[in-house]
Each structure stands twice: as structure tokens, then as C-alpha cells.
Amino acid sequence: MSLDQAAESLGDLADRLTDGALVTDRDVIDAYAFDRALFCPAGQALGLVRARSVDDVVAVMRFATEHRIPVVTQGARTGLSGGANAVDGGLLLNVAGLDAILEIDPVDRTCRVEPGVINADLKAALNTEGLAYPPDPGSVAISTIGGNVATNAGGMCCVKYGVTKDYVRGLTVVLADGTVTRLGHQTAKGVAGLDLTSLFVGSEGILGVIVEITLGLTPALPPPLTGVGIFPDAESAGRTVADFMAAGLQPSMLELIDAATMAMINDFGDFGLPDDAGALLLVQSDAPPAEAEAVLARFQSVAEANGATEVVVSDDPDDSDMLVAARRAVAPAMEQYANAHGGGELVDDVCVPRSRLGEFFARLREIDDRYDIAVATAGHAGDGNMHPSVLFDARDEDQIAQAQAAFAEIMALGLELGGTITGEHGVGYLKREWLGRELDQGAQRLQAGIKDTLDPLGILNPGKVLPGTV
Amino acid sequence: MSLDQAAESLGDLADRLTDGALVTDRDVIDAYAFDRALFCPAGQALGLVRARSVDDVVAVMRFATEHRIPVVTQGARTGLSGGANAVDGGLLLNVAGLDAILEIDPVDRTCRVEPGVINADLKAALNTEGLAYPPDPGSVAISTIGGNVATNAGGMCCVKYGVTKDYVRGLTVVLADGTVTRLGHQTAKGVAGLDLTSLFVGSEGILGVIVEITLGLTPALPPPLTGVGIFPDAESAGRTVADFMAAGLQPSMLELIDAATMAMINDFGDFGLPDDAGALLLVQSDAPPAEAEAVLARFQSVAEANGATEVVVSDDPDDSDMLVAARRAVAPAMEQYANAHGGGELVDDVCVPRSRLGEFFARLREIDDRYDIAVATAGHAGDGNMHPSVLFDARDEDQIAQAQAAFAEIMALGLELGGTITGEHGVGYLKREWLGRELDQGAQRLQAGIKDTLDPLGILNPGKVLPGTV
Numbered sequence A, B: 001m002s003l004d005q006a007a008e009s010l011g012d013l014a015d016r017l018t019d020g021a022l023v024t025d026r027d028v029i030d031a032y033a034f035d036r037a038l039f040c041p042a043g044q045a046l047g048l049v050r051a052r053s054v055d056d057v058v059a060v061m062r063f064a065t066e067h068r069i070p071v072v073t074q075g076a077r078t079g080l081s082g083g084a085n086a087v088d089g090g091l092l093l094n095v096a097g098l099d100a101i102l103e104i105d106p107v108d109r110t111c112r113v114e115p116g117v118i119n120a121d122l123k124a125a126l127n128t129e130g131l132a133y134p135p136d137p138g139s140v141a142i143s144t145i146g147g148n149v150a151t152n153a154g155g156m157c158c159v160k161y162g163v164t165k166d167y168v169r170g171l172t173v174v175l176a177d178g179t180v181t182r183l184g185h186q187t188a189k190g191v192a193g194l195d196l197t198s199l200f201v202g203s204e205g206i207l208g209v210i211v212e213i214t215l216g217l218t219p220a221l222p223p224p225l226t227g228v229g230i231f232p233d234a235e236s237a238g239r240t241v242a243d244f245m246a247a248g249l250q251p252s253m254l255e256l257i258d259a260a261t262m263a264m265i266n267d268f269g270d271f272g273l274p275d276d277a278g279a280l281l282l283v284q285s286d287a288p289p290a291e292a293e294a295v296l297a298r299f300q301s302v303a304e305a306n307g308a309t310e311v312v313v314s315d316d317p318d319d320s321d322m323l324v325a326a327r328r329a330v331a332p333a334m335e336q337y338a339n340a341h342g343g344g345e346l347v348d349d350v351c352v353p354r355s356r357l358g359e360f361f362a363r364l365r366e367i368d369d370r371y372d373i374a375v376a377t378a379g380h381a382g383d384g385n386m387h388p389s390v391l392f393d394a395r396d397e398d399q400i401a402q403a404q405a406a407f408a409e410i411m412a413l414g415l416e417l418g419g420t421i422t423g424e425h426g427v428g429y430l431k432r433e434w435l436g437r438e439l440d441q442g443a444q445r446l447q448a449g450i451k452d453t454l455d456p457l458g459i460l461n462p463g464k465v466l467p468g469t470v
Helices: A002-016 A026-031 A054-067 A120-125 A144-150 A196-200 A233-246 A260-269 A289-305 A318-330 A332-338 A354-371 A397-416 A432-438 A439-453 B005-016 B026-031 B052-067 B119-127 B145-151 B196-200 B234-246 B259-268 B289-305 B317-328 B331-342 B354-370 B397-416 B434-438 B443-453
Strands: A047-050 A071-074 A091-094 A101-105 A110-113 A169-174 A182-183 A208-218 A225-231 A254-258 A279-285 A309-314 A345-347 A374-380 A385-392 B047-049 B071-074 B093-096 B101-105 B110-113 B168-174 B180-182 B208-214 B223-230 B253-258 B279-285 B310-314 B343-347 B373-382 B385-393
Touching: A002 A047, A002 A054, A026 A047, A054 A071, A054 A091, A054 A169, A054 A208, A071 A208, A101 A120, A101 A397, A110 A120, A120 A144, A144 A208, A169 A196, A182 A196, A182 B443, A196 B196, A196 B443, A225 A233, A225 A289, A225 A318, A233 A254, A233 A279, A233 A289, A233 A354, A254 A260, A254 A318, A260 A279, A279 A289, A279 A318, A289 A309, A318 A332, A332 A345, A332 A374, A332 A385, A345 A397, A354 A385, A354 A397, A354 B093, A374 B354, A385 A397, A397 A432, A439 B180, A439 B196, A439 B443, B005 B047, B005 B052, B026 B047, B052 B071, B052 B168, B052 B208, B071 B208, B101 B119, B110 B119, B119 B145, B145 B208, B168 B196, B180 B196, B180 B373, B223 B234, B223 B289, B223 B317, B234 B253, B234 B279, B234 B289, B234 B354, B253 B259, B253 B317, B259 B279, B259 B331, B259 B373, B279 B289, B279 B317, B289 B310, B317 B331, B331 B343, B331 B373, B331 B385, B343 B397, B354 B373, B354 B385, B354 B397, B385 B397, B397 B434
Parallel strands: A047 A091, A071 A091, B047 B093, B071 B093
Antiparallel strands: A101 A110, A110 A208, A169 A182, A169 A208, A225 A279, A225 A309, A254 A279, A254 A374, A345 A385, A374 A385, B101 B110, B110 B208, B168 B180, B168 B208, B223 B279, B223 B310, B253 B279, B253 B373, B343 B385, B373 B385
16 A cells, blocks of 8 residues: 555544544644654654543554554653654554552552553552652653653662553553453562563553553652762762772662763752762662661761761751752753753663673773763662763764764674663664664564564554664 | 484584583483472483673574574573473573672663672672662572562562562573673663563563563662561451552561461471461561551550461560571471472462452362362562462372462462562463463453464474463
């Protein structure tokens, strides 16, 4: 079928959907064509479906299978890898409107939600029940649980509480041909058959459409004790992380902000950060008070042994809130900086063994020195998951080329140190060729084979994630 | 190729293996043909390979692919579902001899092990480094990490520390055609591509052969405070579990033993258990002392509100060790009972939502009453994962029929209450037809499709796990 024929047949699709779900207005379609990734092209979609029900999703997938039309599922489009970008001649299937919290069960410590529920909204609803869903990506206030599941999102909680995958017990998914199936289990444990739930977590829309999620929960998280360490450079902060974790301590948060990022935050707002520090570590323990004090005391001694110039611990919730707000301000502060310096910002997401963090920062400095761009880094140091951002003038071809080269060098560095090209943002379009460098031939063959099994027509988010696909 | 031809060609296989790895002695082969499951047939294997190296595993899989010979991978053969049982004309590939602990890294809190390492041996090695690998199946002293991964084993730790899957970061696997591939990541986080690691965890040998495992670890677990509650019946104990967990408390262990099981334990040895109790809950908290005391005080009040006749809390490690020893004695005590009563013992493994535990025990009592067999139950009550054992005279056809009917009713009950047919033992041969009752059509199609993709010749543990396979 030609694209013209497909466009004509959209009328048929509209008849199968909730009234108003199908949008064919070009301006609206184009406004939904991108997530927040840079350097990721978006194709021209045939139409946009804002699903109002699971039946809408089923109708879209049946239609797409009948007409062999690509489908790109998307939620809040806060992704950083281009995974939600439109493809030519395809449909955008936006499930942000499926945003009901269907059930919260305090006895079984579970909830069932639709994919469009905003992470922070779920956290708020659970809090009133004395429950918590820990995963907290930087986008917590704007990203959806469905998107979090599709990318296996992480955040600042992971060093103690793990990632999205650790909380997903079951999924209802719509397969490529429109079949609705339930995967996983509602119970705390379950090993009946291959673990297809985990296969869908982090699958970035290439295997099916997630329409319902059962999450395991924890009791509400206790209030943390917070500490901050100031270091002469990122290397010494990185070594502190390795030594601290090696000592058997368990923080509930361990974040790093480097000097360049701190300067951007200080330009963005007053969060009480120093203006002459080489790097900062933000550490929390939510253990009971005496234990938390012991954890932070140990942090202080390890930090000082690694050259920290100052370590401050506070049990004042206001201090803690201010420091966490500073960490959460990294994204808008960098955006403000980028906007004032030519608009270019490429956020990387490598994860390295914590034991290699000192080396990582030393090598990152060499990369920064070698190119005429700026690298500013913050991230989840306790997990070794760092977000070096390459900042450049996006109006300048040479700057763009340098930024892309530096970005590639950072991924190569991550792999060289025994790490991965992506700790939590996903592959999407941005890193799909790099996936071919991380995975060996056998693993690539398995990935492609499984994709082909679940999506024999190749209509689910084609051209994303897997290398060498169109 | 006929079986005779295959047997002849084993000489060719021997040439490709470490000297002595191939065993063709019929008595030895037959001695390796079973795991510990009941009512699961074992076929007549062509030969047994006791692999001494990854190269041996590769050679077996290449040979098996060339000759289309089934391969059943096995470790310590402590499984309870027949997953490691021989199939006719196939090879038994025993990897218990691949038992090296390759690396322990306290900074990154990881270890790399071969599949044949015994769980308890790994725990002991980690303990000297101040580290822990929490998963602790009942078979902890005799089962291998590879087998634990292949079944996604659980244990008494799960209520706080999760299951095997939560600790597996990366795997090296040998695929059906002999290709060696590395899956997952060494780092704390990683989302590069589909999560094939989790797909292999719990795959019971039907997708490939696991030859190396990278595990994430925790700091050494703190000493627990232990409590025990005595109840008039299992229903009130079950309701206590639901109420206690609903109160937002987090035990590190919450186990149940019913009256029938307690009687068997008391016949087996003196662990200080009462001889007239209807059910017992064993609870631990490994939080810091003040917090642990608060958790157990709350347990006491919830238990008493549900009719507990006695609740005792002790911080004496000897008391704690004795109670845990009593719980661990369930398996040998039941075996002793069974041996004295006709030898029949079918261990079930249903997992239900904790909120349904009270109902579960009431219904279980009805099943027990309706059949002329005995049902004795212990299990991981905090997770709703119960092990009702059906005890019967295996020399009596009518008893066998009744036992099988009762066993089936227990699984049906688990499904009816929103649970699963297996929380941690796996499907193997024993429950493969029941998998078809738990999974919907779409999920069954996906399971079969993925199996077919990874094992196009159908040589990996055929006839196991998936319903309707031969």
C-alpha cells in the first residue's frame, strides 16, 4: 500500500477508535513527533492516535498489522534517546491519556496503573496510603510510568532501591497483531514460564504496547539524613565513592556534581552551593537515626581521606530539600546555560563500575580538553551511572562535529572501563549503532531474533534500539 | 540419525571433550537421570557429559546441533520439578564440575562464578569479605548457583531481599549451536538492548547453557532479632501475615509452619517447638536493634489481635539459630515421615497474594479433608509462597490417584486466588500442562515463539516447561 492509500484508509481507522482519538492535523502531528533527544531525526507520521482506552490501542495495532504501517508508542515524550520520535508513514500512538491509577493494595503492597500515570502523581497517591514506589528518574515530575517501564528508568534512589525493573510484577500488553496478553504475576514471587515481563521492561516500544502495569511497592520511605562533601576535583570525589561503598556502607542516595555543573546551577538559582569547588558529593542515609549518623560519619572520614575540603551533615529537612533541589536543578540549569551558548546539549548516560570512577573522571577531563566544547557532569555516582553533558554551539557545524565526536568518545570510554553505553536513558535512535559495539555477535543475533518473533512485520518502532535496522 | 548411529558417534564427541568428561557407563548415566521431583519420568540418555570447561559445553552443543540430539543441562539435581530429568536419546550435560568462584569485588559489590558453585559455599566465601548473596533456597547447602539462576530460586530471604533474579547482572551462555555470548552488564545499572539476562533467569535449560554468572551483592547481612508466634490454626496465622505487612512493617523473614508439619519436625528432632500448636509464624527483623524491637513488638500486637496464644521474642542468637534450624528441618522431617508412611511426598509451590492467605488455608483444609491423604504446609508466608506437601502411600494406586488430584486442586486454588502455580521451584516437567492453565493464549504463543527462536531444532531440554511440547 502506498502512503497515499494508507492516509486514505485512516478514515477506516477513525471509525474503529474513540471519537476524536485520531488526529490528522499536520501541525498537531508534528508537535508530537519528537522526544527530548538531540540529533535524532523524526519522520513524517501519517497520523496521531491519542488512545482513550485499551480498545483504541488494539484497534491501532490491528489496523497497523492489516496495512503494515509502523507504530511509534509514546507517552510524555520526555525521553532522551529519540525512542518516541515519529517514523515516516507511521502512526504515533500516544498513551499519555491512559492515566488511571486502577488500584492500590496496601496489604499486598501492589498497585495497578495505566501507562500514562505521571510518576510523581503515583508517588503522591501512594504516600497517602503509607506506601512508596521508589524509582525517581530526573523526569519524575513529568514522565509517565509507562515510559519509565519502557526504558527501565532509574534515578537517585537506585543505589539502595534499584531500578524500575525491580518493581514491575506484571504487565498487560497489546502485541503487534492486536492480541491482548497478561504477562508476569500479581504475587510477590512467580516463576511460571519464561520471564516475559522483564523482557518488556526496557524494550522501548519495539515488542508491544504496554497498557497496564502491576507494581510491587515498599512501605513509605523514612526521612533521610543528608551530607555533602566538597572536593578539589571529580577524581577525588569518584575515589571517595569507591572507598565508601567498599567499606560496606549503604547510602540511600549518592550523587555527584562536578565544577562545571555547579557553576551552571549557581547561575540558575541560589541553592547554597559553593562557587569554587571542584566537585560535590551529595549523600543520604534513610536508615534509623543512629545508623544513619554512623553511615554519614564514615562518609566524612572516607571523604577527608580522599582530600575533601569540607564535609557537612545535617538532619534539618530544609537543608536536605535544598540540596536535593540543587541536584534536581541540574537539567534546567544546563538547559539555561545551553540556551545562552548556542543551544547544543547532548546528555550522555554511561555507567561504569564504581571502582573505575576516578579513572573515568580523569579520562573525561582529557576528552573535555581535547575538544572545543564543554563537558559538565552530574550523576548517580553510587551506581557509577554518570551523565556527562556535552555543551556546544548548535548553530556551528564544526561545534556540532566536535560535540558528536566527544559524545562518542565518552561512550567508548564507558565501554573501555567495563561499563555500558546507557545506564537508564535507553538506546532509542541516538545510540542504536553503539549497541552494536556493546553487544557481541551472539547477543545481537538473539536481540534481532526476539524482535522478529514478537514483531514479524517490523511495524513496532522500527529503526529504534537495534543496530542495522531501518 | 538413529539412536544407534548417535550412540556410535559419541566416540567422535569424546574426542572433542576433556579426557574423561564423557561417561557412557549405563549405571552412571542412569544415576544422573533424575532430580528430586516425584511423578516425573526420566528417559534413557545416550550419555552423560561432566563438563570440565566452557569448551566442553561448546563441544556438546555443537555436537548436539550437528546430530539434533537433545541436551538436558543439570547441576546438583536438587530440583523439585523434573527439569533436570533425562530425555530419551539425549545427552545429560552436567555442569556441577564448573565450580570456580572466579572473582569477588568488594568495591563494585559483585562476584563472578561458574554455575556449579554451591550456594552455601559462595555465601561462606563472601562472608569473609564482608559481603552477602541473600537468596537462600531450602536447598542452599546442596544446590548450585547455576541451578538457582535456572529456576530463579527464592527462599526465606525474599520477603526483604528478593529473589535470584534481583541479583543476576550478567550471564555468559552457550547457545544451542555452540555460540558463546555474554548477556547483561557488569555495572550496577544497564539498559542497553532487550534484557536477555532476565529472560535466561528461570528459563530451566530450555534457552541455552549458563556457564558464568555475574552477581550483584549486598554488604554482609546484620544479625536479626527473632520472634515466634503460636496460633490456634493456620488461618489466623495467615491473617496475621496480611495485617502485619499491611501495617507497613518490613521483616527480613516471615515463615509459617502448620500443625501437621510441626508434628513431623518434633518427630525428627528436638527444636523446642510446641506439640499442641495449630500453626507457628517465625519472624525476623535485621534492622538496627531499636527498630527491630519495634517491628517485633508490632508483630506481637498484630498476632495477639488475630488470636495468637503465645508470642516470644529473643535476641539470643542460639534461640534464633534453633528456630531457623527447625524451619530448615521441614524437608528432612517430611522425608522421614514419608519414608515411614509409604514414601509418597509431593511438594507444591503455589504463591498467592498475602491478602488471601487466610482463605487459602481454609480452602486447603477442605482439600485435605476431602482426600484420604495428608497435607502438611510450610512456606514463605510473607511472600504468600506456600509449600503444601501431599503425603501418601506411594505403593497404593488409589493413594497415588488421590495425591495427584489433591495436588492439582492446590494449584487450581492458587490460580483461583490470583496466584501462580510456582513461586520458586519452577515448572520443569511436573507442571508443564498447568502452565497452559496459568498463561493466556497470547503469553503461551510468545513463550513458544521465543523458545523456537533460541532453539530452532528443539534440542534444549525438550518436553520441559512449555505445555504441549514433546
